[in-house]
Amino acid sequence: MNKVISVIIPAYNEEQNLPLLTEKLYRLFERLPYSLELIFINDGSRDKSLDVLKQLSNQYNNLFYIDFSRNFGQQNALRAGYDYSSGDAVICMDADLQNPPEVVEELIHKWEEGFEVVVCKRRGAVQNAGAFKESTSRAFYRLMSFLTDIPVEPNSPDFRLIDRKLVNVIKDLNEKDIFFRGLISWMGFKKAVVEYDHSVRLHGETKYSLQKMIKLASSGLTSFSVKPLHLAMYLGLIISSLSLLYIPYAFISYFRGETISGWASLIVTVAFFGGLQLLILGVIGMYLGKLFMQSKQRPEYIVRETNLRN
Ligand code: UDP
Ligand code: MG
Numbered sequence: 001m002n003k004v005i006s007v008i009i010p011a012y013n014e015e016q017n018l019p020l021l022t023e024k025l026y027r028l029f030e031r032l033p034y035s036l037e038l039i040f041i042n043d044g045s046r047d048k049s050l051d052v053l054k055q056l057s058n059q060y061n062n063l064f065y066i067d068f069s070r071n072f073g074q075q076n077a078l079r080a081g082y083d084y085s086s087g088d089a090v091i092c093m094d095a096d097l098q099n100p101p102e103v104v105e106e107l108i109h110k111w112e113e114g115f116e117v118v119v120c121k122r123r124g125a126v127q128n129a130g131a132f133k134e135s136t137s138r139a140f141y142r143l144m145s146f147l148t149d150i151p152v153e154p155n156s157p158d159f160r161l162i163d164r165k166l167v168n169v170i171k172d173l174n175e176k177d178i179f180f181r182g183l184i185s186w187m188g189f190k191k192a193v194v195e196y197d198h199s200v201r202l203h204g205e206t207k208y209s210l211q212k213m214i215k216l217a218s219s220g221l222t223s224f225s226v227k228p229l230h231l232a233m234y235l236g237l238i239i240s241s242l243s244l245l246y247i248p249y250a251f252i253s254y255f256r257g258e259t260i261s262g263w264a265s266l267i268v269t270v271a272f273f274g275g276l277q278l279l280i281l282g283v284i285g286m287y288l289g290k291l292f293m294q295s296k297q298r299p300e301y302i303v304r305e306t307n308l309r310n
Helices: 020-032 049-059 074-084 102-112 131-147 164-172 180-185 208-223 228-243 246-256 259-296
Strands: 003-011 034-042 063-068 088-094 117-122 160-163 191-196 305-306
Touching: 003 020, 003 074, 003 208, 020 102, 034 049, 034 074, 034 208, 049 063, 049 102, 049 208, 074 088, 074 164, 074 305, 088 102, 102 117, 102 191, 102 259, 117 180, 131 208, 131 228, 160 164, 164 180, 180 208, 208 259, 228 246
Parallel strands: 003 034, 003 088, 034 063, 117 191
Antiparallel strands: 063 305, 088 160, 117 160
């Protein structure tokens, strides 16, 4: 019996990309001594992705789909993929062919060498990604390494292989709002990095709106560290001590008879502290919100239908 490798692919409005990606993967696995289990997670697509997937599943062996009841986001789609996969190793990648299927073979070779986690790292910039996406992505990784103790490889998207051992750990976690790049780095195990050239998206446009990017970034930051909470405390301390300097200033002004002229500084201080308090409340609110969502124990995704057995 061949070992099984699962490939899990979240897809949100990717109807045009699915057939070619599938064909490339099956062609690749013909040359490899493993059986392929290909699982697509249809994340509430509004195009014909589901129909395309159903058709593909009639055409290919071991091609499965999990259809979500609505859009739950890529990270939750990945979670479903890990939950349903049965392979000895699980590879996740994007549906838009930006993660070249050829690199999959390299991931598998590293796994054969004994590495339990193989992450991909983009060589150079993403073509056509736009300067905005590039710079925000860079800022995010810098902030992440400053605010958390988790070494998240910069420029490594959700394109990686993990061994069954890690998949089992993930399945047992009951953590909500998972940020997989951070979680997998936090888990440890023997890790290798493979560099690859990120391609241009084949069809369609990015499914990551600015709003989704901000959500992912703040989930990543607050999942792995309470440092932002500490930061709020230090910031508060520093500013309060600085504001003590106002006391001698007030005395001097009083003896000089200039006390009424303090309006400008007063308004500045009020505005500044108002802003600061909102900022700190916001940080606390973010963590509280996480606790609230976690305490409700709602599932992270709802499956409408699937052709998988479990
Ligand atoms: N994706 C998803 N749900 C979403 C957004 C994206 O399943 O809500 C999938 C998308 O179909 C693709 C992958 O996640 O397979 C990466 O998204 P995209 O290529 O749009 O992101 P980018 O490469 O532009 O960062
Ligand atoms: Mg993409």
